[in-house]
Amino acid sequence: MTPVESHIAQWRRFVGSAPAVNGHDLDELEGHLRDQIIELGEAGLSEDEAFLVAVKRMGDVDSLSREFAREHSNRLWKQLVLSSEEDRESTGREWLMPVGFAVAAAIVIQMALRMAGFPDEPSDWLARNLGSFVLPFLAGYFALRRELDLRQWLLTVAPFVLVGIVINLYPYTGGAATELLVAVHLPVALWFAVAYPYMGGTVRSHRRRMDFVRFTGEWFIYFVLIALGGGVLMGLTGLILDPIGSDMAERVIEWVLPSGAAGAVIVAAWLVESKQRVVENMAPVLTMIFTPLFALMLTVAAVTYAVSGVVGEFDRELLGIFDALMVVVLGLVLYSLSARDASQPVGWMDRIQLVAVSGALVLDVLVLAAMLARIGDLGFTPNRVAALGLNLILLLNLAWTAYLSSRSLRGQVSVSRLERWQTAYLPVFGLWAAAVVVVVPPMFAFS
Amino acid sequence: MHIDKDLVAASATPLVLALLVEGESYGYEILKQVRAVSGGEIEWTDGMLYPLLHRLRRLGYVTTEWRTPPEGRRRKYYAITDAGRDALAEQQRQWVTVTQALADVWRGFGGLMTAPGET
Numbered sequence: 001m002t003p004v005e006s007h008i009a010q011w012r013r014f015v016g017s018a019p020a021v022n023g024h025d026l027d028e029l030e031g032h033l034r035d036q037i038i039e040l041g042e043a044g045l046s047e048d049e050a051f052l053v054a055v056k057r058m059g060d061v062d063s064l065s066r067e068f069a070r071e072h073s074n075r076l077w078k079q080l081v082l083s084s085e086e087d088r089e090s091t092g093r094e095w096l097m098p099v100g101f102a103v104a105a106a107i108v109i110q111m112a113l114r115m116a117g118f119p120d121e122p123s124d125w126l127a128r129n130l131g132s133f134v135l136p137f138l139a140g141y142f143a144l145r146r147e148l149d150l151r152q153w154l155l156t157v158a159p160f161v162l163v164g165i166v167i168n169l170y171p172y173t174g175g176a177a178t179e180l181l182v183a184v185h186l187p188v189a190l191w192f193a194v195a196y197p198y199m200g201g202t203v204r205s206h207r208r209r210m211d212f213v214r215f216t217g218e219w220f221i222y223f224v225l226i227a228l229g230g231g232v233l234m235g236l237t238g239l240i241l242d243p244i245g246s247d248m249a250e251r252v253i254e255w256v257l258p259s260g261a262a263g264a265v266i267v268a269a270w271l272v273e274s275k276q277r278v279v280e281n282m283a284p285v286l287t288m289i290f291t292p293l294f295a296l297m298l299t300v301a302a303v304t305y306a307v308s309g310v311v312g313e314f315d316r317e318l319l320g321i322f323d324a325l326m327v328v329v330l331g332l333v334l335y336s337l338s339a340r341d342a343s344q345p346v347g348w349m350d351r352i353q354l355v356a357v358s359g360a361l362v363l364d365v366l367v368l369a370a371m372l373a374r375i376g377d378l379g380f381t382p383n384r385v386a387a388l389g390l391n392l393i394l395l396l397n398l399a400w401t402a403y404l405s406s407r408s409l410r411g412q413v414s415v416s417r418l419e420r421w422q423t424a425y426l427p428v429f430g431l432w433a434a435a436v437v438v439v440v441p442p443m444f445a446f447s
Numbered sequence: 448m449h450i451d452k453d454l455v456a457a458s459a460t461p462l463v464l465a466l467l468v469e470g471e472s473y474g475y476e477i478l479k480q481v482r483a484v485s486g487g488e489i490e491w492t493d494g495m496l497y498p499l500l501h502r503l504r505r506l507g508y509v510t511t512e513w514r515t516p517p518e519g520r521r522r523k524y525y526a527i528t529d530a531g532r533d534a535l536a537e538q539q540r541q542w543v544t545v546t547q548a549l550a551d552v553w554r555g556f557g558g559l560m561t562a563p564g565e566t
Contacts, residue, residue, distance in 0.1 A: 028474060028497060028523050035475040035520075036493070059492035071498040071505070414507025414530070 004047040008033065011055060018065030020072045033058060098141060098270030105137040105266055106259035113258055128167050128179050131187035134262045135194055136160050138269055142197035145273070152201040159193040166438050171446055178382045178441040185386070185436040191216070192430030209423040214338045215272055217283055217331070222268035230260050284339040288349065291332050295352045298329070298359025305366050319387040322367050326394040329360040333401060337419050346409055354409065357402045364395055382444045386436050393432055397425050448488055455489055459499055461538040462489075464531055467509060471526035474500065500525055508534050 008030065016026050033054050040050035058064070112133050116126035143156045163186065172179050198215060199208040234253055241249040336353060368391060404418045466472065466480050474496055481489055503509045508531030515521040527535075 024523075025497065025501075027521075029494065031473075031520055031522055032475045032478075032493060032497075057493045059494040063492075064494040067495055067498040068501075071501050414505070414528075416505050416507055 002047070004037070004051050007048075007051050015061055015064065018061070018068065020069035021065055022072075025068065029058070094274065095270070097144065098266055101137045101141045102263035102266035102270075105134045105262040108137075109133045109258050109262040110255070124172060124179060125168065127183040128172070128186065129164075130183060131190050132160060132164055132167070134265050135187065135190040138266055139190075139194045139197050141266060141269065142194065146197060146200035148197060148201060152197070155201070156193075156197045159196075160190065163189065163193075163434075163437060170441050172441070173446055178444055178446055181382055181386050181440060182437050185433045189430060189433035189437055192427070192433070195430075206420055206423045209426055210338050210419065213334050213423070213426070214283075215269075217335050217338065218272040219268050221282065221286075222271045223264060226264045226268055227261070230257075230264065283335060287332055287336045287339065291336060291349065291356055292352050294329060294332060295356035295359060298325075298356055298363065302359045302362040302366075305363060318367060319371055319384070319391060322364050323387055323390050323394065326360055326364060326391070326398060329356055330394060330397060330401075333357060333398075334422055337415075337422060340415065340419075346411075346415060350405060350409060350415075354402060354405045357398050357405065361395070361398055361402060364391065364398075368395070382440055385440060385443070389432060389436070393428055397422075397428075450489060455491065458489070458542075459491070459496075460503070461535060461542060463496075463499065463503065464508060464527060464535040464538070467525060467527040468532065468535065471524045473522040473524050477525070503531065506530070506534070 011033070012026055012030055015021055015029060016023075021029075036054035036057060037047070037050040040053055041047060045053065112126065112129070116123040139156050139160065143153055148156065167182055167186065195209075195212050196203055198212055199205065202208050234257065237252060237256075238249040241252060333353060336349065371388070400421060401418065404413060404421055407413045408415050408418060462481055462484075463477060466477055466484075472480070477500075478491060478493055478496055481491065500509070500511075504511055504525075507528060509525045509527055512524050512526070513521060514524055
């Protein structure tokens with residue numbers, strides 16, 4: 001290796017140590033450097049001199065990698081989150097804050113359970129408030145971490161207070177169906193409220209929204225992992241305590257499980273924030289595995305439905321199941337988008353994704369048509385309104401997704417259009433969940 | 448003449464897009480062309496061109512392709528898309544408006560200043 005070759009290799013390693021610069025970028029930059037060296041050489045400079053001038057013209061590596069980081073934030077979204085110098089210095093104590101929040105959430109949920117008379121005959125207010133016991137702590141954690149100013153703090157707190165007032169002042173009758181709906185939709189609505197402090201107030205930024213999508217996915221993976229571990233722990237505890245008396249084990253689990261789950265919400269968020277590298281490569285792999293499987297399943301199901309028709313008695317849960325299916329498909333789309341390097345050309349994964357989305361669409365339209373035909377006889381119930389509304393929202397999203405993605409496959413629009421469509425659509429889900437919490441119960445007189 | 452770096456940054460996108468209208472090109476070539484058309488007045492830090500190109504790629508203004516020409520090294524070629532042409536047209540409108548406004552204002556100072564090109 002000539003001296004200049006080893007210089008170039010060294011320079012390449014140095015630039016490559018920046019997390020936002022990947023192999024292709026390095027190839028491109030190195031090519032540039034070599035072109036420059038050759039040209040300077042032709043102008044009469046020695047190889048060494050040419051190398052020095054070329055490197056100097058390239059710009060200092062710090063600002064270069066910062067510029068790359070700005071453009072390719074998806075490659076290092078976690079560094080943007082951790083970033084500042086003092087954060088790195090204080091890593092020894094970093095865990096104190098999230099653990100504090102987790103413990104606080106665990107204590108609050110425990111107190112709420114006691115007050116509601118859990119587990120014997122929990123009061124009605126428990127279920128519908130459940131979401132609002134834990135998520136404020138998550139919001140608070142992010143608000144502290146992002147060092148929000150006073151106005152942003154108020155905007156963070158406001159949705160929680162409003163929702164808390166609304167759900168507790170509504171006069172629910174005992175065991176109302178609307179109450180259950182609220183219990184399910186409230187956490188979703190509040191999750192979107194957590195987005196505000198998570199994004200440090202910059203909710204309009206398309207990129208930060210995508211970061212939040214990533215965060216949600218990674219958080220889910222961590223939460224499931226913690227839950228699995230917790231499940232093993234609980235199971236073993238039960239078995240070990242069994243000889244003392246089965247009642248004992250039950251008591252312990254009743255105590256530990258809710259607190260553990262509440263704490264895990266915060267801990268999972270903290271893990272995502274600080275230890276992303278571990279899971280980072282898992283998320284794209286999971287989507288890679290499951291997108292084709294879902295595409296296959298959906299195609300088979302769509303063909304079967306189309307051939308046999310939607311016949312037989314309609315299960316009242318059917319629409320709910322299709323909602324869940326579409327949510328999963330949308331999750332796959334969002335996740336593969338968030339993990340996608342926008343500079344990559346469209347490939348077979350995009351095609352398979354389009355197949356999955358189209359399959360889900362066909363299925364949903366078939367079911368929806370059958371459902372709408374009968375909704376006259378069945379009448380509207382709170383559950384049906386919620387399920388139908390969500391279904392239409394998802395249908396609209398996926399239909400436009402399919403349209404954009406088929407156009408991008410034909411090279412008519414860039415994939416970023418699809419990304420922007422998804423991030424622009426995100427608030428709709430939050431608003432719908434909030435609407436179910438706030439508007440639907442009065443519509444049905446809280447029955 | 449030293450050109451303010453904000454101005455250089457603002458003009459970078461239309462410059463690159465305009466050069467790509469002439470035909471596809473790669474990073475080093477684009478830089479040389481920028482130097483040539485500006486008579487060496489517009490100086491870019493070479494490396495900064497690439498994040499810019501990648502942004503144009505993300506916005507769908509250019510497409511990229513790695514190719515090895517018969518004589519020469521493997522290079523990443525950038526070609527402008529229709530969306531890129533639209534963006535360039537839009538940028539042109541904005542720049543014309545700005546330069547027009549500046550010229551009008553400067554002329555308005557009458558005796559104090561003269562617009563460029565006038566004596």
